Amino acid sequence: MSPTTETLTAERILEATEEVLRRHGPAKATVVDVARALGVSHGSVYRHFRTKAALREAVTQRWLDRTSGALSAIVAQDRDPEARLREWLSALFEAKRHKAGDDPELFATFSVLTGENSRVVDQHIEDLTAQLTEILRDGAVRGAFxxxxxPVVTARAVFHATGRFHDPAYAGEWGRPGIEAEFEAVVDLLLRGLRAAGRSGA
Amino acid sequence: MSPTTETLTAERILEATEEVLRRHGPAKATVVDVARALGVSHGSVYRHFRTKAALREAVTQRWLDRTSGALSAIVAQDRDPEARLREWLSALFEAKRHKAGDDPELFATFSVLTGENSRVVDQHIEDLTAQLTEILRDGAVRGAFxxxxxPVVTARAVFHATGRFHDPAYAGEWGRPGIEAEFEAVVDLLLRGLRAAGRSGA
DNA sequence: CAGCTGACAGATATTGAAAACTGTCAGCTG
DNA sequence: CAGCTGACAGTTTTCAATATCTGTCAGCTG
Structure with a gap:
């Protein structure tokens, strides 16, 4: 039962690939590297993933799904929709910032896929906007928004309007001093726009 | 009085550089090309611009200033601030879109400078947010907003929130089908947020 | 015989030598 | 003598040869 004699599964390949990507980055990581890390030939890897691109995408999807999963807990909370939306956007910003900082190589992989308009990234964005839609819909029902x-159109608008705080294209600016204040200003303005008439402003 | 015997001025160099950039793009355009186009040695160009970077920036500044100038006419209009803001944002989007489409090489130069956090781009952004601030301030005075x-903080927030529609990082998405509707949704939401309480919604 | 291997063809990346470019400046020229 | 030239040193880019990688598949192995 030593690791090298275990059955070769998609899951084990994904773990090894994530590790190789973390070490070498998207530009240098090769399928041969992944196979070597697993002690198998690269032909075996191709038995589980049709192409290198499919492998990269699967790793990225797993990685992105961890974020979506954490955020969905906020959607499910039973409290003031406005506070929930604020916390959700804040958590998204934090998550992306930490990913960019802690896992720069995996983040670079994600950025590459974003630039290539990958299906995986589109799906991630759909997941996130669906969560936003859910909060907005609930907020409308409760009379807060x-x-x-x-809700669907507005969720996309909120997502686009906050792109500066979650789109990898802006990762370089997430370390700047005033970025938190910029985030607050944008979110405050959006929340003013969402609030039901008759509710007090800031 | 033939062009080749005219005095060599910064202005003539800028024109020639713009032409060379348009033809070759930022990656291939060289100072030697510019000098050749002017019929002088490249040493003469260095008499007017200290470095190649300074030359690129001067060309880009001129190019960006044409946009700021056109937009300032909208700021100066004497009518409903909400309509003015809408038109200003729309004009900014249109201007960037056309620049990206009609002058792809000059636009690429601008994108390069944006990625390098050039002083010229920062100045351009300051110009634009100052114009936005002006509209917002006027709107507050007139009771529309x-x-x-x-106004200063909010102008920056509006600018960031609409980044998808003017930031060169998103140029690739400006040709997509639904982009106009996305733009409208974001602007509608922002305007709701800006409006003075007691005014009717959409 | 299901799963793995490794040789292979075509595509992509790396490398290092040669070419071109940037920025300087002593001296030429009108 | 103000303005321009062109040779030059140091750096960057180009290009072609070489090495590595991707994806396939006939055949090996437990």
Missing amino acids: TPALD | TPALD
Whole structure:
């Protein structure tokens, strides 16, 4: 039962690939490296993943799904939709910032896929906007947010409007001093726009 | 009075550089090319611009200033601040879109400078947010926008929130089908947030 | 015989030598 | 003598040869 004699599964390949990507980065990590880390030939890896791109995408998907999963807990909370939306956006920003800082090589892989308009990234964005839609819909039902706005369209608008704080293209600016204040200003403005008429402002 | 015997001025060098950049793009355009286009030695170009970077920046600044100038006319209009803001944002989006489409090589130069956090790009952003601030301040005075928000901070928030529609990092998405609707959704939401309480919604 | 191997063809990346470019400056020229 | 030239040193880019990688598959192995 030593690791090298265990059956070769997609899961084990994903773990090894994540490790190789973490060490070498997306530009240098090769399928041969992954196979070597697992003590098998690279042909075996191709038995589980049709192409190198599919492997990269699977690793990235797993990695992104961890974020979506953590955020969905906030959506499920039973409290003030406005506070929930604020916390959700804040958590998304934090998550992306930490990923960029703690796992720069995996983050670079994610950035590459974003630039390539990968299906995986599109799916991630759909997951996130679906969560936003859920909060907005609930907020409208509870009377916290105006019912005048279509939740699906508005969720996408909120997501795009906060792109500076979660899109990897901006990762370089997430370390700047005033970034937190910028985030607050954008979120405050968006929340003003979402609130039902008759509720007090800031 | 033939062009080749005219005095060599910064202005003539800028024109020639713009032409060379348009033809070759930022990666291939050289100072030697610019000098050749002007019929002088490259040493003469260095008499007017200390480095190649300074030359690129001067060309880009001129190019960006044309946009700021056109937009300032909208700021100066004497009409409903909300309509003015809408038109200003729309004009900014259009201007960037056309620049990206009509002058791809000059736009690429601008994108390079953006990625390098050039002083020229920072100045351009300051110009634009100053114009936004002006509209917001005027809107607050006229009672169209809520006075609860600091115009300077809010102008930056509006600028960041609409980044998807003017930041060169997103140029690749400006040709997509739904982009206009996305733009409208974001602007509608922001305007709801800006409006003074007691005014009717959408 | 299910799963793995390793040789292979074509594609991609690396390397290092040669070419081109940037920025300087002593001296030429009108 | 103000303005321009062109040779030059140091750096960057180009290009072609070489090495490595991707993806396939016939055949080996437990």
